[in-house]
Amino acid sequence: MPSMVEIFVDGLKLQVDEKKNLIDALKEKGIHVPHFCYHPALEVVGMCRICLIEVGSVKIDPQTKEPARDDKGQVIVQWNPKFQAACNTPITAGMHIRVASEKVKKAREGVMEFLLINHPLDCPVCDKAGECSLQDYSFAVGNETTRYREVKRNIPQEKIGTNLLINHNRCILCYRCVRFDRDIVGIHDLEMQARGNDTVIAYTPPPGSRDTLLNHNYQGALADICPVGALLNENTLFRSRVWWYQQNQSICHGCSTLCRVTTNVKNNEIYRYMPPEEPEKNGFFICDKGRFSTTDFSRDRLLTYLIKGHGSKSRDVLPQLADLFHQAHSLLLVGGTTESCEDIDRILSLVQKWQAKGKQVNWEYRTQPYMWRGEWDKKVDFLLMVDQRPNSNYLRQKISGFTSQEKWQEALQEADLIIVINEFAAPYSYRIENYADIEKLYLFKLFEEKSLWSKTVLLNTHANAATAKALASLPIMVFPEKAGTYIDKEGVAKKSAQSLTPAQGLLSSGQILAKWNDYVEQDSLAYV
Amino acid sequence: MATKIVQVHQKYAWKWWQKFYFMSITAGLLVTLKHFLKSAILRRQVTVRYPEEKRPLSSRFRGLHRLKKDEEGRLRCTACYCCQWVCPADAIHIEAAAVTAEEQHLYREDKYPKVFQVDLLRCIFCGLCEEACPKGAIYLDGGIPMPDDSRDRLILNKEDMIESVGGKLIGERV
Numbered sequence: 001m002p003s004m005v006e007i008f009v010d011g012l013k014l015q016v017d018e019k020k021n022l023i024d025a026l027k028e029k030g031i032h033v034p035h036f037c038y039h040p041a042l043e044v045v046g047m048c049r050i051c052l053i054e055v056g057s058v059k060i061d062p063q064t065k066e067p068a069r070d071d072k073g074q075v076i077v078q079w080n081p082k083f084q085a086a087c088n089t090p091i092t093a094g095m096h097i098r099v100a101s102e103k104v105k106k107a108r109e110g111v112m113e114f115l116l117i118n119h120p121l122d123c124p125v126c127d128k129a130g131e132c133s134l135q136d137y138s139f140a141v142g143n144e145t146t147r148y149r150e151v152k153r154n155i156p157q158e159k160i161g162t163n164l165l166i167n168h169n170r171c172i173l174c175y176r177c178v179r180f181d182r183d184i185v186g187i188h189d190l191e192m193q194a195r196g197n198d199t200v201i202a203y204t205p206p207p208g209s210r211d212t213l214l215n216h217n218y219q220g221a222l223a224d225i226c227p228v229g230a231l232l233n234e235n236t237l238f239r240s241r242v243w244w245y246q247q248n249q250s251i252c253h254g255c256s257t258l259c260r261v262t263t264n265v266k267n268n269e270i271y272r273y274m275p276p277e278e279p280e281k282n283g284f285f286i287c288d289k290g291r292f293s294t295t296d297f298s299r300d301r302l303l304t305y306l307i308k309g310h311g312s313k314s315r316d317v318l319p320q321l322a323d324l325f326h327q328a329h330s331l332l333l334v335g336g337t338t339e340s341c342e343d344i345d346r347i348l349s350l351v352q353k354w355q356a357k358g359k360q361v362n363w364e365y366r367t368q369p370y371m372w373r374g375e376w377d378k379k380v381d382f383l384l385m386v387d388q389r390p391n392s393n394y395l396r397q398k399i400s401g402f403t404s405q406e407k408w409q410e411a412l413q414e415a416d417l418i419i420v421i422n423e424f425a426a427p428y429s430y431r432i433e434n435y436a437d438i439e440k441l442y443l444f445k446l447f448e449e450k451s452l453w454s455k456t457v458l459l460n461t462h463a464n465a466a467t468a469k470a471l472a473s474l475p476i477m478v479f480p481e482k483a484g485t486y487i488d489k490e491g492v493a494k495k496s497a498q499s500l501t502p503a504q505g506l507l508s509s510g511q512i513l514a515k516w517n518d519y520v521e522q523d524s525l526a527y528v
Numbered sequence: 529m530a531t532k533i534v535q536v537h538q539k540y541a542w543k544w545w546q547k548f549y550f551m552s553i554t555a556g557l558l559v560t561l562k563h564f565l566k567s568a569i570l571r572r573q574v575t576v577r578y579p580e581e582k583r584p585l586s587s588r589f590r591g592l593h594r595l596k597k598d599e600e601g602r603l604r605c606t607a608c609y610c611c612q613w614v615c616p617a618d619a620i621h622i623e624a625a626a627v628t629a630e631e632q633h634l635y636r637e638d639k640y641p642k643v644f645q646v647d648l649l650r651c652i653f654c655g656l657c658e659e660a661c662p663k664g665a666i667y668l669d670g671g672i673p674m675p676d677d678s679r680d681r682l683i684l685n686k687e688d689m690i691e692s693v694g695g696k697l698i699g700e701r702v
Contacts, residue, residue, distance in 0.1 A: 124608030124663065157638060239624075243613075
C-alpha cells in the first residue's frame with residue numbers, strides 16, 4: 001500500500017510514495033536525477049555522488065512552534081549547507097529539495113570532473129558508447145573541460161570472466177557489479193582491490209573455488225548494469241555499434257521463465273537481447289544463456305524441403321507425404337513445446353480432423369527424461385529453468401499424452417508415421433554446449449536405437465544430422481520470424497513480436513501441417 | 529467583381545540596331561580574346577599534358593581517400609564507424625577487430641579496422657567522412673581518382689589507402 005506524502009522539489013509540490021527511493025519517486029514524476037551507482041534492484045551505497053541534491057527543512061519559530069513565515073507569508077526553508085546523495089536520502093513528509101539549482105549543477109559538474117579524471121575518453125572505440133550513462137551524463141551535467149594536468153593512470157585491459165573483459169581505466173568504481181554478484185547471483189566473487197587511485201575491481205574466487213575466471217551465467221547482465229564501458233562481453237566485442245540496432249519488444253525463448261526482452265536486430269540478424277522497456281515491471285536481468293543464444297537463429301538454417309536427406313521442392317515432397325499419410329493407420333506427433341500457442345491450436349484442430357477421419361493420432365510433448373520426471377518447476381539459478389522449452393506449460397494444459405515413458409516408446413515403435421515438431425533443431429533447447437552435437441541428444445539416440453528414421457517426418461528449423469537421416473524434413477520458421485503468444489511457467493501469456501524477416505515462402509509449423517493437410521484432402525477427393 | 533490585371537512582365541522591345549547580332553558577337557569574342565592574351569602572352573601557358581603533367585590542386589580539393597598514420601607510424605583509424613555511419617552514398621564498409629598483443633605497435637587503441645573499403649563507384653566525394661572522423665584518420669587528399677576498366681580495382685582497400693607519412697592533424701586541413 002503506497003503511503004503518499006507531500007514533498008517540495010524546486011518549489012513544486014509533489015505527491016510521492018514514502019517507501020520508494022527518492023530517485024525512483026522523482027523519476028515517476030518526470031524529474032530525472034542522474035545516477036551511476038544507484039540501481040533499483042540493488043542495495044543503495046551512495047558511491048558515485050553524481051545524484052547530489054540540496055535538502056532543506058522548514059524553519060520553526062521557537063516561540064509559536066509553528067513554521068516561520070517571511071513578509072509575503074511564505075514559509076522559510078533552511079537549506080543544509082552540505083549536499084546529500086539523492087539515492088541515500090529517505091523521503092520524509094514536507095521535505096524540501098532542490099535538484100536543479102545552480103549550486104547543485106556546479107556540484108555535479110565537479111563530481112563529473114572527478115569521475116573523468118582517469119577515464120580515457122575513448123568513446124569511439126568503446127562498445128558501450130551510445131548506451132553509456134557516463135557519456136550521457138557527461139553531456140547533460142558535465143563540463144566540457146578538465147583541469148586535470150597529471151598523467152592518467154593506465155592499467156591494461158584484462159579478462160576476468162569466461163566471457164567478460166574489464167577495462168580498469170574506464171571504471172568509475174560504482175560497485176554495481178560487486179553488489180550484483182553478491183546479492184542477486186549469490187556468488188561473492190568480485191571485490192575491490194587496493195586503495196585510492198589504485199583501486200580496481202578484481203576477481204576474487206569464493207572460498208573453496210579453484211576457478212581463475214568468473215564463470216557464472218550472468219556475465220552479460222554484469223556488462224549490462226555497468227554504467228560505463230568497463231565490463232564488456234567478449235563474444236559481442238566490436239561486432240556492432242549500439243545505435244544501429246532496430247529494437248522490438250519480444251520474449252526470450254531460452255526456458256519456461258520467458259523473460260521479456262528487447263531484441264537488437266541488424267541486417268536481419270538478432271545480435272543480442274537486452275532487458276525490456278520498463279524494467280521495473282518486466283525484469284532487469286536476463287541470463288547469458290538467453291542473451292547470447294540469438295546467433296543461432298541465422299546459422300545452419302534448413303531452408304529447403306528434404307526428402308531422404310536430399311533437397312527438393314514443396315510440390316514434390318508434400319504429395320509424396322500425402323500418399324504416406326493415406327497409407328499410415330496410426331500417426332504419432334512428437335514434441336511441439338517450442339511452438340507458439342497459435343501454431344499449437346492449428347495443429348490441434350488438424351489432429352481432431354484426422355481423428356474424425358478414423359486415423360489413430362497421438363501427440364506426446366514429453367521428449368526429454370526431465371520432462372518424464374516432471375521437473376517443470378526445477379530451477380538452475382534464479383532465472384534459468386531446467387525446463388528449457390518456451391511453451392511446455394500450454395501443451396501441458398492442452399494435451400495429456402501417454403501415461404508412461406515406456407508406453408510412449410512402444411507407441412514410437414508401432415506408429416506408421418512419426419511427425420517430430422522441431423525437436424531436433426530448436427537452438428539452445430538442449431543442454432548441450434554446441435548444438436551441432438545433435439547426436440548426443442537423448443531423442444536422437446532413441447531414434448537411432450529403435451531405427452525410426454525411415455518413418456519419421458521432421459519439421460525442423462535447422463539442418464543437421466537428424467534432417468539428413470529422416471524420411472523427410474520440412475523447413476519451418478524460428479520464433480522471431482513470427483509473432484506469437486507463449487505461456488510461461490506461471491501461466492502468464494506473453495506476446496513475442498516479429499523481429500526477423502523470414503525467407504520467402506517459409507512457413508510456421510502449424511501452417512506447414514495445414515498445407516500438408518490440403519494435399520491430403522485433394523488426394524482423398526481423387527480417391528473418391 | 530471585375531479583376532484589375534496588372535501586367536508585371538513586359539516583353540523586352542529590341543532596338544533596331546540590336547537586331548543585328550554583330551554587336552553581341554563582337555562583345556563575346558572580345559572576352560575570349562582577353563583571356564587568350566592573358567594566358568598565352570602574360571602567363572605563356574595554355575594547356576598542360578595531363579595525365580603526365582598535373583596541375584597543382586587546391587588544398588581543399590576532395591579526391592582519393594587516404595588513411596593517415598600518426599608520428600609513431602600507428603594507424604589513426606580505430607574503426608569507430610563514424611564515417612560509415614555518416615556516408616550518404618553508403619560507400620564505406622568497415623569490419624572491426626580487437627588488436628592482439630603482437631600488433632599493438634601498429635594501432636593506437638585496442639580496436640582496429642580489419643577491413644576498410646571505400647567503393648569509388650558509390651563515393652560522391654562529399655567529404656563528410658573527413659568531417660565526421662574524430663581521429664583525423666581519413667582525408668580526401670589523394671588526388672584525382674583514375675578511371676579503370678575493372679570494378680574490383682575501383683574498390684579501395686585499407687592497403688591502397690594507407691599513407692606512411694604522418695599527415696595532417698584534425699583541423700589542420702586548410
